[in-house]
Amino acid sequence: MISIQGKGVSTGVALGPLYFYQRAKSSISRTTVKDTQAEWERFKAAQAKAVEQLGELAEKARVEAGDSAAFLFETHQMMAEDLDYEEAIQGLIQDDKLNAEAAVSDTAAQFADMFANMDDPYMQARSADVKDVSSRIIGILTGAVQGGIDSPVPVILIADDLAPSETVQLDKSKILGFVTEGGSGSSHTAILARTMGIPAIIGVGKQVKAEYAGREVIIDGTKGEVIIDADEATRNLMVSKMEELKKQREMLELLKGKPNKTKDGHTIRIYCNIGSPDDVAPVLGNDAGGIGLFRSEFLYLNCDDYPTEDYQFEAYKKVLSDMEGREVVIRTLDIGADKQIDYFDLPKEENPAMGNRALRICLNRPEIFRTQLRALYRASAFGKLSIMFPMVTSVWEVKEAKKMCERVKAELTAEGKAFSNDVELGIMIETPAAAVMSDRLAKEVDFFSCGTNDLTQYTLACDRQNADLGRFFNPHHPAVLRLLKLVCDNAHKNGIWVGICGELGADLSLTETFLSIGIDELSVSPRAVLPLRQKVRDTNVAVCRERVLSELMSDINTI
Ligand code: PEP
Numbered sequence: 001m002i003s004i005q006g007k008g009v010s011t012g013v014a015l016g017p018l019y020f021y022q023r024a025k026s027s028i029s030r031t032t033v034k035d036t037q038a039e040w041e042r043f044k045a046a047q048a049k050a051v052e053q054l055g056e057l058a059e060k061a062r063v064e065a066g067d068s069a070a071f072l073f074e075t076h077q078m079m080a081e082d083l084d085y086e087e088a089i090q091g092l093i094q095d096d097k098l099n100a101e102a103a104v105s106d107t108a109a110q111f112a113d114m115f116a117n118m119d120d121p122y123m124q125a126r127s128a129d130v131k132d133v134s135s136r137i138i139g140i141l142t143g144a145v146q147g148g149i150d151s152p153v154p155v156i157l158i159a160d161d162l163a164p165s166e167t168v169q170l171d172k173s174k175i176l177g178f179v180t181e182g183g184s185g186s187s188h189t190a191i192l193a194r195t196m197g198i199p200a201i202i203g204v205g206k207q208v209k210a211e212y213a214g215r216e217v218i219i220d221g222t223k224g225e226v227i228i229d230a231d232e233a234t235r236n237l238m239v240s241k242m243e244e245l246k247k248q249r250e251m252l253e254l255l256k257g258k259p260n261k262t263k264d265g266h267t268i269r270i271y272c273n274i275g276s277p278d279d280v281a282p283v284l285g286n287d288a289g290g291i292g293l294f295r296s297e298f299l300y301l302n303c304d305d306y307p308t309e310d311y312q313f314e315a316y317k318k319v320l321s322d323m324e325g326r327e328v329v330i331r332t333l334d335i336g337a338d339k340q341i342d343y344f345d346l347p348k349e350e351n352p353a354m355g356n357r358a359l360r361i362c363l364n365r366p367e368i369f370r371t372q373l374r375a376l377y378r379a380s381a382f383g384k385l386s387i388m389f390p391m392v393t394s395v396w397e398v399k400e401a402k403k404m405c406e407r408v409k410a411e412l413t414a415e416g417k418a419f420s421n422d423v424e425l426g427i428m429i430e431t432p433a434a435a436v437m438s439d440r441l442a443k444e445v446d447f448f449s450c451g452t453n454d455l456t457q458y459t460l461a462c463d464r465q466n467a468d469l470g471r472f473f474n475p476h477h478p479a480v481l482r483l484l485k486l487v488c489d490n491a492h493k494n495g496i497w498v499g500i501c502g503e504l505g506a507d508l509s510l511t512e513t514f515l516s517i518g519i520d521e522l523s524v525s526p527r528a529v530l531p532l533r534q535k536v537r538d539t540n541v542a543v544c545r546e547r548v549l550s551e552l553m554s555d556i557n558t559i
Pocket residue numbers: 293295334430450451452453454455501502503
């Protein structure tokens with residue numbers, strides 16, 4: 001038995017084979033083939049395998065998230081077998097003697113272009129689908145692994161760390177838990193694990209050796225422990241812990257439909273953070289009241305080129321319609337720093353966390369911002385939308401962003417396109433400057449949402465991505481908590497609501513603090529909704545408020 005200690009960043013216990021993440025090969029070789037019939041058969045076998053994989057994914061999605069989730073995979077199945085698509089590939093293999101992977105790649109590019117140039121937004125959105133299906137077939141042909149996991153059974157995935165663009169591509173149905181060599185609690189692998197409700201352990205360094213691949217591993221996300229080839233007693237203990245956690249989860253299920261009301265009658269809104277329109281199913285499944293943060297940059301990360309207005313409109317419309325009138329806060333593009341996208345062609349920066357990112361990019365490149373705002377306002381006709389701007393530091397930035405919203409609304413009105421007049425505008429409070437200036441900023445917007453991941457990073461001048469800074473990156477630091485109190489006070493003095501959408505919102509050891517300082521909304525990963533509801537219902541603000549506030553401001557708490 002080998003036991004390795006890391007840092008648990010998403011709770012739960014999982015047991016399964018250890019699998020090393022494989023980065024997909026991006027280059028496709030182009031060769032001339034002699035035996036075109038054999039090459040055609042090679043394509044047909046890969047196509048059949050792709051159809052089979054998609055069928056399995058559709059069934060899994062149907063069980064987990066219903067018919068609409070399965071529909072995507074079924075559409076991909078149909079595309080893989082589409083006669084025009086197949087004929088184009090056959091022509092390139094048999095007439096031009098091109099190897100199968102290059103023939104699929106060329107056909108994918110041709111079809112994707114054709115779809116992208118159609119007028120109908122639905123057909124335009126198929127462009128991404130045809131690329132997706134084709135890369136699955138190419139992956140099978142080249143032996144490169146679609147989504148990094150080539151295993152018939154779900155696995156515990158180990159990687160050095162995963163970039164946001166890699167996490168969006170993972171076949172989530174194949175992952176029981178994550179282990180990463182580096183990373184941090186607020187890295188996107190950790191956030192993804194919490195969204196999926198599976199355990200994750202970071203910072204194990206090089207202790208998990210390549211020769212352990214395929215061996216049975218147990219991970220305990222609460223303790224941060226990775227156990228390989230557990231002895232019988234340990235294995236039994238962990239299996240009973242898994243069963244215990246399952247029972248606790250069943251108890252929490254009983255809280256569905258119950259209000260988030262404290263013992264003394266304070267009600268708080270509990271919303272969810274999502275990264276894709278597909279994440280709505282777990283939001284509803286966990287009975288959240290709304291979406292407090294849709295990280296829209298994941299749409300951009302998922303594309304090879306700037307997503308069009310119609311493509312974005314479809315995605316936002318889907319989330320808003322699926323949420324059936326519940327509030328959805330969509331954050332405008334937040335790239336830069338750890339979320340880099342090649343096609344933005346941004347110059348390399350010495351200090352990207354403090355560089356050209358988020359709202360700064362949008363204000364510097366208004367055409368990109370305008371496209372997103374047009375898509376958002378058009379989608380607002382389909383539900384209860386709020387728009388939120390990230391990485392604000394100054395009042396003028398908010399004024400400029402609001403002007404852009406007015407311009408977009410005027411354009412849509414002139415074009416006779418529908419949008420809601422009820423869209424709330426808010427900002428993220430994630431820089432110390434925004435927190436300190438929150439009295440002034442509150443006069444400009446309808447709400448604040450505190451991004452405690454970045455607020456901690458900037459307040460403590462401590463890189464949230466750097467695993468070596470673990471004990472310095474302390475979101476409980478009184479400097480962070482006092483800023484949150486200041487933000488709440490300023491929001492309420494100006495009659496606006498304030499929430500938390502950073503990872504700290506789900507930290508149950510701070511729920512009393514958040515309720516005591518007057519936080520109105522907490523936006524957390526779907527799996528955290530019911531434990532948080534339980535904690536809120538167990539709290540009595542009238543009893544704890546004085547103690548919590550005096551601790552917050554006292555000398556004992558000055559670390
Ligand atoms: C935050 O900074 O707390 C936040 C919610 O945004 P992100 O983690 O996407 O930077």
